[in-house]
Each structure stands twice: as structure tokens, then as C-alpha cells.
Amino acid sequence: MSVTALIPAAGRGTRIGGARPKQFLPLAGVPMLARTLAVFQSSDDIDAIVVVVPAGEETSCRDEIVARYGVSKATRIVAGGASRQASVAAGLRALGADASIVVIHDAARPFVTAGLIRRVLAAAESSGAAIAALPVVDTLKRRSPDGRGLATVEREGLWAAQTPQAFRRDLIVEACARAAADGFLGTDDASLVERLGHPVTLVEGDPSNLKITRAGDLRVAEDVVAVGEPGR
Numbered sequence: 001m002s003v004t005a006l007i008p009a010a011g012r013g014t015r016i017g018g019a020r021p022k023q024f025l026p027l028a029g030v031p032m033l034a035r036t037l038a039v040f041q042s043s044d045d046i047d048a049i050v051v052v053v054p055a056g057e058e059t060s061c062r063d064e065i066v067a068r069y070g071v072s073k074a075t076r077i078v079a080g081g082a083s084r085q086a087s088v089a090a091g092l093r094a095l096g097a098d099a100s101i102v103v104i105h106d107a108a109r110p111f112v113t114a115g116l117i118r119r120v121l122a123a124a125e126s127s128g129a130a131i132a133a134l135p136v137v138d139t140l141k142r143r144s145p146d147g148r149g150l151a152t153v154e155r156e157g158l159w160a161a162q163t164p165q166a167f168r169r170d171l172i173v174e175a176c177a178r179a180a181a182d183g184f185l186g187t188d189d190a191s192l193v194e195r196l197g198h199p200v201t202l203v204e205g206d207p208s209n210l211k212i213t214r215a216g217d218l219r220v221a222e223d224v225v226a227v228g229e230p231g232r
């Protein structure tokens with residue numbers, strides 16, 4: 001059994017501002033993408049890494065990130081698409097012949113740990129599909145379309161999905177193909193597998209596995225690095 005990490009890093013990062021995509025910007029001196037890749041590079045559970053970057057950034061990713069930070073498992077760097085789902089599909093097409101399990105993890109979550117990767121993988125090996133997720137602790141509100149009404153959403157049983165999300169290769173490839181054929185666009189990978197009626201195992205994620213989306217998140221991430229990256 002061979003495990004490949006697929007790292008979607010092809011977002012333009014427009015919500016964060018800046019001339020370059022956010023994953024190439026330094027986070028306390030080291031690009032976010034390099035930090036994320038380093039965790040997979042040093043994990044004994046990962047055999048290979050496919051990195052998906054914005055079209056035109058393949059060479060800079062190879063030179064500035066993969067070569068510079070010694071990510072020797074990242075042998076394939078491919079161009080992504082207009083949506084995260086299209087980028088993941090591009091990464092799936094670049095998998096090596098021997099990959100039997102795929103662990104998909106957003107470049108925008110650099111504080112993932114080898115321990116969380118291992119727990120999600122173990123669950124996917126037995127059930128075929130598993131994701132890291134956290135029980136929702138906030139009270140959720142839904143605003144009416146006209147912006148005037150507010151309703152409370154029952155939070156019992158709700159989980160906030162994170163990555164990593166791991167799947168048997170045949171399952172995620174089929175799920176992606178079916179979604180594309182149906183014109184379905186999901187916000188994570190598990191949602192495509194759920195549409196096939198296949199169960200997805202929930203693995204308790206890690207609150208420090210932050211997703212860096214807005215400029216404010218970058219500042220929080222700098223603080224996290226400054227106090228010592230948690231969970232390592």
C-alpha cells in the first residue's frame with residue numbers, strides 16, 4: 001500500500017491581499033506552503049507528495065519551495081484549476097501508478113501534525129474515507145436573504161470539516177468524476193464521496209490546525225509560530 005499526499009495550493013489567495021498567492025508568502029520567514037510540505041515530508045506514513053499550484057507557478061514552486069526546503073517526496077508539481085475541486089482533480093490525474101491511498105490537505109493549514117495525519121489515514125485504511133473535523137462549539141445563526149431575520153441553527157451533531165481528508169484512490173477518483181459529470185461543486189473532498197452514498201469516518205481534528213484565509217489569520221499564525229508550533 002502506497003500513500004500519496006495531495007496538497008492543493010493553487011488558490012490565488014485574493015482574500016488575504018498581497019501580490020503573490022498567500023501560500024508563497026512568508027509566515028515568520030518560511031513560506032506557508034514550505035511549512036505544510038515539511039510536515040508531510042517528515043511523516044513516515046507518506047510515500048510521495050503531489051503539489052498543485054497556480055498555472056505558471058510550477059517552476060517557482062520547484063525552485064523556491066521544494067528544492068530550497070528539501071521536500072524530496074514532492075516529485076510532481078502540477079497546475080491547478082479555477083476551483084479547489086478542479087485543482088484536486090488535476091492532482092489526482094498526476095498520481096503515480098502505485099498510489100492506493102490519497103491524503104488531501106490544504107496548503108493553507110500549515111499547523112497540521114504527523115499525529116493527525118496518522119489518525120486520519122488509519123481510519124481511511126479501514127473504512128475507505130475519513131476526515132478530520134471538530135464538533136461545532138459556537139451557536140450558529142442563519143440570516144434571512146433580505147438580511148432582516150435571524151434564526152438559530154441547531155448545532156447538535158454538527159462538525160466543522162478540516163483537512164487532512166484521506167480516501168482509497170479508486171473511491172475519490174470515482175467521486176470526482178461523478179461530481180464533474182453532474183456539475184456538482186463541493187467545498188471539500190468528502191462531500192463528493194458522500195454523494196456516492198459511501199460512509200465517511202469522522203476523526204477528531206485539532207483546534208490548532210488553523211486555516212489561513214484572511215489577513216488577520218496570517219497575524220494569528222505568526223503568533224502561533226512565535227510561541228512554538230503546538231502539537232509537534
Ligand code: C5P
Nearest residue numbers: 008009010011082083084087106107108
Ligand atoms: O480558497 P480556500 O482557502 O478554500 O482554499 C483552500 C485550499 O485550496 C488552499 O490551500 C488553496 O490554495 C487551494 N485552492 C486550490 N485551487 C483553487 C482554489 C483553492 O488549490 N482554485
